[in-house]
Amino acid sequence: MSRPPCPRALTVLARWLLGTMLVTWRYLWQTTPLHRTDVREEDERIRPPRLPDAAAGDTVQRAEDGRGPLFHRVFRVRIAEADVDGPRLLEHVCRHFEHFVPSEVVGIRAGELRAQGLDVADELLVEMPGPWNGPVRVVRRDRESLHLVTLRGHMEAGQVQFRAHTDGDLLVFEIELWARAATRLVHVLYSHLRVAKEIQLNMWVRFCLSAVKISGGRLVDGVHIHTRRLSPPPRAARKR
Secondary structure: OOOOOOHHHHHHHHHHHHHHHHHHHHHHHOOOOEEEEEEEOOOHHHOOOOOOHHHOOOOEOOHHHOEEEEEEEEEEEEEEOOOOOHHHHHHHHHHOHHHOOOOOOOEEEEOOOEOOEOOOOOEEEEEOOOOOOEEEEEEEEEOOEEEEEEEOOOOEEEEEEEEEEEEOOEEEEEEEEEEEEOOHHHHHHHHHOOHHHHHHHHHHHHHHHHHHHHHOOEEEEEEEEEEEEEOOOOHHHHOO
16 A cells, blocks of 8 residues: 655645746746747867866766757846946855745755855755756856756756856856756657756746846846757767
8 A cells, every 4th residue: 555645745746836837927928038049069169068076976967978969058148237246146156046046946955055155065956846856066166157067866967057257347147058868758858848948948047037136237138048959979978
């Protein structure tokens, strides 16, 4: 005789279902301009950067461990009249990562962080709808960037970087990702049905808009999203 689902599991499931509907509704009706480009490209220079030796380990899920094509995506916003500079905005990301994601549907779990927030070797668990939980580890952090790698159990295999810097009178915030589907199922949902891809897009758009809000400035010319699809890494790369 099987056990009935525990109350916490039912609560989490209900929150995810309601949150997904709410986030989807807001996404469909948002007025923020989204400038999207999606191209197929074979430029080796845009493959994932080499990870530091400290990032090696059985739990790390590199892009070459995934399935299907490699997606390189850049989300970018330009902010006018910001109250903070790049390092200050990045510091806020590291200290309060949970404030940047859509809390209706995404939960952030982290261990006890140091005073400076996320730093090298720290791990986060991003709880998303369905079987989408995403464990990640910090592999680099400096004044203007935060670099994470996916761990075993994540729906994707790859890396993500957050950057913030000034460009003239504007503050620029960017999220750059290199990712492949971690399993065949995710590959179908991501590459063919586009379900997982749109969930990811919605989350990172919200992240960028949260960065604008927290900076105290105003968005200039919407959110720019550039997606490039590459062939799977060559076999030699997968064995590294």
